[in-house]
Amino acid sequence: MYVSQLEISNYRNFTNFNVKLKPVTQIIGENNIGKSNLLDSLGLIFSQDVSFFKRRILEISDFNYNTILELKKSILNTSIPPQDILYPKIVIKATLKDWNLKQEAVITDWMSNSDFTEATLTYTFAPISSFDKVEEITQQRQFLKDYEEELGTEEFKKIPESEILNLINFPISKYHYRIHGGNQNESLANAYHLNQLKFELLDALRDAKSELSASRNNGLLFRVLNANEETEYQDLKKQLVGLQRAIEDNDAISGIKNRISEQLDKISLSTETSNNVVDLIFSLPNVADLLRKLSLIYNDNPIKIERNGTGRNNLLFISLMLSFIEDPERMQSTFFRIVGLEEPEAHLHANLQNHLASNLEGLIKEEDGTYRKDIQLILTSHSNHITTKIDFENTVVLHFKNGNVQAHYILDGFGTTAEEKRQINYLKKYLDSENINLFYSRRLALVEGISEKLLFPIFYKIKTGETVDQSACAIVNVNGLAFKNFLQIVVNGFHTKCLVLTDSDIGTKSEDRAEELKNKYDGVDKINVQISELSTFEKDLIDCNKSKEGKKILCGTLKIVRPNAGEKYVDDLGTDDINVENYFSLIEDYKSEFALQLSLSLTAEHTGFNIPKYIEDGISFLDPLICK
Structure with missing residues (x-):
């Protein structure tokens, strides 16, 4: 169920x-979008x-x-x-x-x-x-x-x-x-039937140290230990037999009793029905008292949990909870339990996050791979490592649309045709720990390669006065020409305002590709395709900065990227404008180095540098209110 x-x-x-949920559901989205509120709402019904x-x-x-x-x-x-x-x-x-x-x-x-x-x-x-x-x-x-x-x-x-x-x-x-x-x-x-359904929440602000000690009645460790029948701990009581006699024979305790009696004789009267003899009685503890004395320790050289690192205690806490819910044959197992796991990545390094995420789904599956009927797992995360390890079929994004929070499964809208299956496989491969950021953003820029990926944030800052992070804008390098795979997510209903920056490829076999892409998405108001005027991004960049201050910046960059050839080119150029083709030929095989060095130069000083018009128009589409 x-x-x-x-x-x-x-x-x-x-x-x-309204959101559809699955036996395993991963919920992602920007901060303050309502992920915790969603889990709390389930608790209002199911938590005991x-x-x-x-x-x-x-x-x-x-x-x-x-x-x-x-x-x-x-x-x-x-x-x-x-x-x-x-x-x-x-x-x-x-x-x-x-x-x-x-x-x-x-x-x-x-x-x-x-x-x-x-x-x-x-x-x-x-x-x-x-x-x-x-x-x-x-x-x-x-x-x-x-x-x-x-x-x-x-x-x-x-x-x-x-x-x-x-x-x-x-x-x-x-x-x-x-x-x-x-x-x-x-x-x-x-109420009796409702009590058979449970909700366990491991919230983002969990106090692992407190929960790993059984001294608190409502602590997780005590609840786990106390979930078994009392008869299963009966043999512990046998160890206490004779403890009363040992207490009576202890010299220190006997001395305390005698001293109390002596003082009582001085300040009290003996009567026919009472005397001033005192004794100490040992109350046999019940099982709950014994369990409260237990705490978890970890490692070959056991130390208290207070000495553990926060990440290790977080893993212990998650393991304790999962052990509590995983055994369906346990005596006090419920008919159905929802487990809400908030931000399992807390205090864990990347490798541990990957390992944890890879095993989460398996915890609630039967041996034949089907989901168990008695457990449902709903987790929220901001970790790109965890997000990309959970099946995208089970991943839903919360986002704002028209002022309201809405839910969108990453693969919603994809059908079963060969083309759509290919797109799904592509997304599963390329929505990695970096590109998954598009689902935490309100604006998206798809670019062809590393050069645009490096320089677009600089252009955006120059144009808007804000960083891409401040504007909740994600930049995804599609590594070539695979725009359609990402754009299909937007077409299928994901809210992101999406800019596509692509080369015109004039004079090549694929020179019609850019226009075909633009025509295909012209009717989608959330998508804007911008095409370079010349054949490539770099040529447009060179062309609009071939003189004046832009020329100085490009020449300085070239001399760093190509120390010998660049120095000679700049010297020979003199006061002439930069020739686009000649300059491009010097950086054609050094595009990433050129983009990196130019981004560093522009970060230090960008006065007089011109942004290609198609990129300016694209930024204005993404952020029309803030553009200067």
Whole structure:
């Protein structure tokens, strides 16, 4: 069984959000896009953890900000009748499918379709039934009216709307939560059945040191140890037999008892029913007391976890959690468990990240390669190493589109034709730890080779005043002419505004390629194909800087890249303009060295250097508001 679809309304940064999930789902996207919020929303339904029970009673800050703002503006607008104003509610709906017979016994009452192949659980945080919204809105409006009369209409009008809106209360105390199953909102989910479903979250800010000690009742190690039946630890108690006698025979303890009795004789009276003799009794600890004394140690020379490196403790913590969920035959195994793993890469070097990611999917698979029915794994990551090791079929990108967060699977829209399969294979090969950055960006520039990759960030900074990183712009070198493979992702629905910089290749066998590419994507408003005027990027660059300050920069660069031939060329050139073909012939076999050295020169000083027009136009397409 697994959650196949999650729908979220008005929760934190989600307005109306819908995402399909798989037995293993990797969620990526830029910071603050809602990856943690998505996991938290699942916890509101499935977690049995005490902290999540408390978290189910939400705060105002848990509501989508724009939803609250819209409500307050409606209250402020007295032309809207109170009965027409709707107070927002948070709704999180999880659809379950593909269960086994044991799980079916738990979810039967939650069936939600006529084929009995889907079941739903819905968390709702909404006003209580006795809440009188008309009375509430009337009171709020009366308060504002009284305040305006007190202050005076002219002074009241000077107050910014944002401050007026802050005066309007949101009746959070009138809200409560409920979890219901199926399509009947009146049918509360049976608490016993709901308890058979679990949610385990390894959050990004996990305290590995605390969790690896069993001294805390809610610590992970204690929960793992305490998950077994008490009878399995019965033999430990046998080791304590005779400990009471040993305590009584201990000279130090006997001396303490005698000294206490002597002092008691001095300050107390003996009666017929009592004397001043004291003793110490040993209370046999229960199993839980014994387990709390355990901590994990690691390595051949065992040391306490406090002495371990943070990365090692993080691996121990993940391993502990996975051992807790992996054994389906464990006595207290649940019918279904969702595991949310946030940023498993924390404190791990690249090799460890690669190794961890390569083995994550295998942890929830049967021997025949099928996914287990009792576990669903949802992980979030910012690590390019981990991201590229998880199957792209299971990788979904969260991104902003039209102001709202939306989900897009990397391979959404690709079909089963031979061409599309070839494109998928290409992407799996070339979406490496560097190129995967395109999914963390809001702008994308596809370039043909290393020269453009090195110089485009410099041109972008010159043109916009911002770095490509500040503008959330990714640059991908397609290593030749494989633009279509990457562009298909954009065509299939990924939001990125995509610029293509390509050579015209005039005078070569492929001189029609660039125009064909431009014509193919002219109808896609998110894609802009820019073509060099001359045959190559370098020739355009030389042509627009063949005189004045641009010439000085190019000549200085050439002398560094080609110390002998470059020096001679510059000396022979004198005051003449640079000849494009002659200059290009000197760098044709040194393109990457030329681009690197030019980028260093322009970083130090770019005054008077001209950017080729087709590149300027491309940058303006990517960032029309900031371009100077």
